[in-house]
Amino acid sequence: MPKDGGIGASTKRREDVRFLTGTGNYTDDINLRGQAYVHFLRSDVAHGRLNTVDTSAAEGMPGVIRIFTGKDFEGIGGLPCGWQVTDRHGEVMQEPGHPVLAQGKVRHVGDPIAAVVAETREQARDAAEAIELDIEELPAVVDMKAALEDGAPKVHDDLTSNLCYDWGFVEENKAAVDEAFKSAAHVTTLELVNNRLVANPMEPRVAVGDYNRSTGDHTLYTTSQNPHVIRLLMGAFVLGIPEHKLRVVAPDVGGGFGSKIFHYAEEAFCTFAAKALNRPVKWTCSRSEAFITDAHGRDHVTKIELALDAENNFTALRTDTYANMGAYLSTFAPSVPTWLHGTLMAGNYKTPLIYVNVKAVFTNTVPVDAYRGAGRPEATYQLERVIDKAARELGVDPIALRRQNFITEFPYATPVAVEYDTGDYHATMDKLEEIGDFKGFAARRKESEAKGRLRGLGINCYIEACGIAPSNLVGQLGARAGLYESATVRVNATGGLVVMTGSHSHGQGHETSFAQVVAEMIGIDADQVEIVHGDTANTPMGMGTYGSRSIAVGGSAMVRATEKIINKAKKIAAHLMEASEADIELKDGQFSVAGTDKSVAWGDVTLAAYVPHNYPLEDIEPGLEETAFYDPSNFTYPSGAYACEVEVDPETGRVTIERFAAADDFGNIINPMIVSGQVHGGIGQGIGQALLEACVYDENGQLQSGSYMDYAMPRADDVPFYEVDHSCQTPCTHNPLGVKGCGEAGAIGSPPSVVNAVIDALQSGGKNVTHIDMPLSPSRVWQAMQG
Amino acid sequence: MPEVKMTVNGKPASGLIEGRTLLVDFLREKLGLTGTHVGCDTSQCGACVVHVGGRAVKACTMFAAEAEGMEVKTIEGMAEPDGTLHPIQAAFQNHHGLQCGFCTPGMVMSAAALLKDNPTPTEAEVRDYLEGNLCRCTGYHNIVKAILAASGQDVSKIAAE
Numbered sequence: 001m002p003k004d005g006g007i008g009a010s011t012k013r014r015e016d017v018r019f020l021t022g023t024g025n026y027t028d029d030i031n032l033r034g035q036a037y038v039h040f041l042r043s044d045v046a047h048g049r050l051n052t053v054d055t056s057a058a059e060g061m062p063g064v065i066r067i068f069t070g071k072d073f074e075g076i077g078g079l080p081c082g083w084q085v086t087d088r089h090g091e092v093m094q095e096p097g098h099p100v101l102a103q104g105k106v107r108h109v110g111d112p113i114a115a116v117v118a119e120t121r122e123q124a125r126d127a128a129e130a131i132e133l134d135i136e137e138l139p140a141v142v143d144m145k146a147a148l149e150d151g152a153p154k155v156h157d158d159l160t161s162n163l164c165y166d167w168g169f170v171e172e173n174k175a176a177v178d179e180a181f182k183s184a185a186h187v188t189t190l191e192l193v194n195n196r197l198v199a200n201p202m203e204p205r206v207a208v209g210d211y212n213r214s215t216g217d218h219t220l221y222t223t224s225q226n227p228h229v230i231r232l233l234m235g236a237f238v239l240g241i242p243e244h245k246l247r248v249v250a251p252d253v254g255g256g257f258g259s260k261i262f263h264y265a266e267e268a269f270c271t272f273a274a275k276a277l278n279r280p281v282k283w284t285c286s287r288s289e290a291f292i293t294d295a296h297g298r299d300h301v302t303k304i305e306l307a308l309d310a311e312n313n314f315t316a317l318r319t320d321t322y323a324n325m326g327a328y329l330s331t332f333a334p335s336v337p338t339w340l341h342g343t344l345m346a347g348n349y350k351t352p353l354i355y356v357n358v359k360a361v362f363t364n365t366v367p368v369d370a371y372r373g374a375g376r377p378e379a380t381y382q383l384e385r386v387i388d389k390a391a392r393e394l395g396v397d398p399i400a401l402r403r404q405n406f407i408t409e410f411p412y413a414t415p416v417a418v419e420y421d422t423g424d425y426h427a428t429m430d431k432l433e434e435i436g437d438f439k440g441f442a443a444r445r446k447e448s449e450a451k452g453r454l455r456g457l458g459i460n461c462y463i464e465a466c467g468i469a470p471s472n473l474v475g476q477l478g479a480r481a482g483l484y485e486s487a488t489v490r491v492n493a494t495g496g497l498v499v500m501t502g503s504h505s506h507g508q509g510h511e512t513s514f515a516q517v518v519a520e521m522i523g524i525d526a527d528q529v530e531i532v533h534g535d536t537a538n539t540p541m542g543m544g545t546y547g548s549r550s551i552a553v554g555g556s557a558m559v560r561a562t563e564k565i566i567n568k569a570k571k572i573a574a575h576l577m578e579a580s581e582a583d584i585e586l587k588d589g590q591f592s593v594a595g596t597d598k599s600v601a602w603g604d605v606t607l608a609a610y611v612p613h614n615y616p617l618e619d620i621e622p623g624l625e626e627t628a629f630y631d632p633s634n635f636t637y638p639s640g641a642y643a644c645e646v647e648v649d650p651e652t653g654r655v656t657i658e659r660f661a662a663a664d665d666f667g668n669i670i671n672p673m674i675v676s677g678q679v680h681g682g683i684g685q686g687i688g689q690a691l692l693e694a695c696v697y698d699e700n701g702q703l704q705s706g707s708y709m710d711y712a713m714p715r716a717d718d719v720p721f722y723e724v725d726h727s728c729q730t731p732c733t734h735n736p737l738g739v740k741g742c743g744e745a746g747a748i749g750s751p752p753s754v755v756n757a758v759i760d761a762l763q764s765g766g767k768n769v770t771h772i773d774m775p776l777s778p779s780r781v782w783q784a785m786q787g
Numbered sequence: 788m789p790e791v792k793m794t795v796n797g798k799p800a801s802g803l804i805e806g807r808t809l810l811v812d813f814l815r816e817k818l819g820l821t822g823t824h825v826g827c828d829t830s831q832c833g834a835c836v837v838h839v840g841g842r843a844v845k846a847c848t849m850f851a852a853e854a855e856g857m858e859v860k861t862i863e864g865m866a867e868p869d870g871t872l873h874p875i876q877a878a879f880q881n882h883h884g885l886q887c888g889f890c891t892p893g894m895v896m897s898a899a900a901l902l903k904d905n906p907t908p909t910e911a912e913v914r915d916y917l918e919g920n921l922c923r924c925t926g927y928h929n930i931v932k933a934i935l936a937a938s939g940q941d942v943s944k945i946a947a948e
Contacts, residue, residue, distance in 0.1 A: 017880070020888075021865070021876065022820065022822015022862035024888050028825070122805065202887065202889040202890045203887065254826075254890075255887040287832070508886070673883050681923070682926070684928075708829050708832060715917070716918070717914040724946065
């Protein structure tokens with residue numbers, strides 16, 4: 001058993017007490033002296049020419065301080081995009097401007113037109129209703145394929161079309177892939193939709209801008225997963241504020257799931273307005289507003305084809321995807337359907353030839369960007385669905401077909417440009433068969449049938465690329481940022497430590513698990529280690545938390561910084577014990593001289609570092625504080641196998657999840673309790689995508705699912721208890737902790753198994769249904785059964 | 788503006804309000820009790836659940852004026868004065884029933900109301916009762932487990948947290 005507070009222990013989370021007692025500090029809990037409130041007047045049409053914005057009546061309303069429109073932002077930068085994709089013809093993507101407040105046109109329902117700043121939230125809202133708009137409504141484009149037709153209305157008049165890019169990967173393989181399809185013994189084809197989703201962290205976004213006129217210092221409090229990224233993007237590209245005059249604070253953040261990575265207009269507005277008005281300006285997003293302003297996720301339309309030889313070996317894979325960008329390019333939007341999606345199309349299989357085509361399309365909808373998994377769920381879903389369909393067409397067991405094609409030797413270079421360092425896909429499948437009790441399935445199916453229900457078992461594998469990412473590699477791929485992570489370890493005189501990390505915790509429990517790592521390395525109690533994150537003023541420049549990168553990249557930076565601390569502490573200990581540095585050992589917080597009974601405690605060494613009376617001042621500086629930046633040499637590749645059992649009510653088409661099992665390989669584990677929690681949450685979101693959630697626009701670009709009345713979030717009675725296991729561990733070979741990351745696995749791995757299970761159930765009932773698009777609502781399932 | 792008076796977490800509380808001021812805004816803005824959260828504007832998410840007159844209420848569906856003279860309990864009133872967690876709060880920590888913490892106050896207040904009326908609920912009863920409380924982090928697994936544990940039931944057979 002690992003020691004509580006050390007690596008591998010299910011240590012209870014230290015952050016829980018403040019959250020359980022109502023003493024967390026979320027951004028909306030922050031109220032500054034003299035703060036004003038902003039309400040944004042937003043477009044209620046999807047596409048229109050903005051002729052006039054008449055604020056004259058509103059300006060005289062009670063409490064109104066000032067009303068801002070697009071004119072106030074004419075000389076100011078727009079929101080930048082952080083990734084430039086180059087298309088299959090060598091051309092860079094089309095990149096439209098993205099003003100803070102609309103200028104000339106509105107391009108989606110929710111596009112901000114004017115910002116009313118008033119003494120109270122209610123006064124700001126009341127005054128916004130008195131603004132008179134003259135908008136000439138234009139035809140909207142919503143459907144991606146229609147948006148690419150000749151003569152389609154253009155979202156951006158200054159672009160040549162609504163096509164952002166036409167990406168081919170690997171372009172040089174295209175001819176060989178096409179040739180392999182011609183000689184295939186069997187080809188399985190599937191057309192599917194990866195449904196558009198809304199991330200819906202339970203805490204809506206909030207921004208509070210503050211400005212100190214006497215020092216010129218700006219502060220932005222915001223609900224962000226990466227405050228340093230916001231500081232850089234907003235400071236350098238939007239408002240022209242150098243980093244040393246801009247502090248960004250992301251305090252307790254109530255979930256993110258990707259949607260709080262991006263730099264949003266409201267952050268720039270509050271920062272700008274705080275200076276313009278010389279008083280703090282606060283914006284709190286309502287949930288209805290979140291639905292029309294938070295970046296959405298997924299929204300791919302795909303045709304996938306799998307070629308097999310006569311022995312059922314996969315010989316080639318070809319996919320053709322339309323990916324919705326929405327009306328503007330959100331911060332990392334172009335990377336999601338390309339480098340986070342195409343590079344994962346090999347999955348767990350040794351398919352030798354793969355070609356991926358992605359057309360990214362502008363439409364009059366909210367921008368689409370990364371949502372939990374970001375590209376990898378889209379890759380996994382189509383691949384694991386087409387394999388299941390192939391198994392049915394060939395009359396072979398879907399598990400056997402997968403096992404036959406598994407990659408078994410590592411490292412493995414895929415034909416889509418990534419190298420898996422390690423994995424054991426048979427091991428996770430073996431574990432899944434055990435924890436999913438596949439042997440008992442036939443009996444459970446009989447029981448269901450006795451009740452008049454159809455029962456199905458669906459499985460799938462997944463692989464993902466986490467720990468994003470080697471900076472030089474992503475730079476070549478178009479990233480306009482590095483993707484290292486940072487940590488500063490500050491040891492205090494009496495032995496306690498503060499670790500300042502560039503990662504950000506918004507539910508992941510870093511304050512607990514990061515402390516476990518450092519405590520283990522030094523051999524002290526975890527409660528001697530404090531983790532600080534979320535404030536650019538007291539953390540080193542870091543890229544934040546997304547893509548399951550925190551422990552793999554941020555944890556590695558913390559390890560490197562702690563190693564520097566230990567090395568220096570050993571020098572001090574050697575001096576104190578008059579021994580050779582090479583003979584010093586650190587164990588359980590004691591430095592000892594090998595082969596002797598001499599020892600000094602951790603606290604003696606840290607005190608000596610700050611009270612250097614007896615200290616090698618000629619060799620080393622006093623103090624004990626070190627910083628490390630870690631840039632990974634590769635992605636990490638968590639993998640696993642998931643199983644879902646459903647019952648379908650043939651009378652109504654209603655699907656219920658009866659059992660769900662997940663066998664993951666995350667490499668080494670720091671806190672198993674937290675890891676299981678991450679998987680549970682991902683599965684909940686994956687089941688939501690598969691059965692319930694759909695972000696729906698009508699043909700005019702009106703959002704039909706704009707509140708929790710219409711957007712079906714998974715609730716406690718939609719899901720069962722989950723069986724999760726992460727005992728299969730092939731440690732990552734290239735980071736110091738051997739960790740892979742676990743944040744997205746559940747959301748990546750679960751949708752295909754749910755759909756595969758429903759198809760299995762329907763086929764067991766004699767229904768020749770081969771595919772239903774998500775979400776598998778009762779009406780869709782019932783309709784499919786009638787066909 | 789009229790004044791409203793009520794008892795919040797055992798102490799008298801009062802403040803000037805507009806007629807349209809919601810109870811949740813009164814608690815957060817006027818009393819500084821920011822543990823009660825606002826996660827939606829359609830009374831669906833349950834992040835704002837408090838107890839009014841001993842019953843679970845979504846504080847976004849009630850005007851502050853309607854709570855005149857009532858006993859209100861919020862998440863800040865659940866632990867003992869010395870900081871000892873309420874058994875439901877302790878169960879949430881022990882079983883990892885929270886991640887980002889935003890839905891947590893509402894979950895705890897709903898759970899407390901459930902266990903008052905139904906001291907040993909079944910798993911299905913817990914799930915059914917939580918219909919009005921959304922969580923996006925946990926997949927509900929450890930929330931349901933924590934509430935069953937808080938009711939004194941053996942949860943050791945349920946898959947690991």
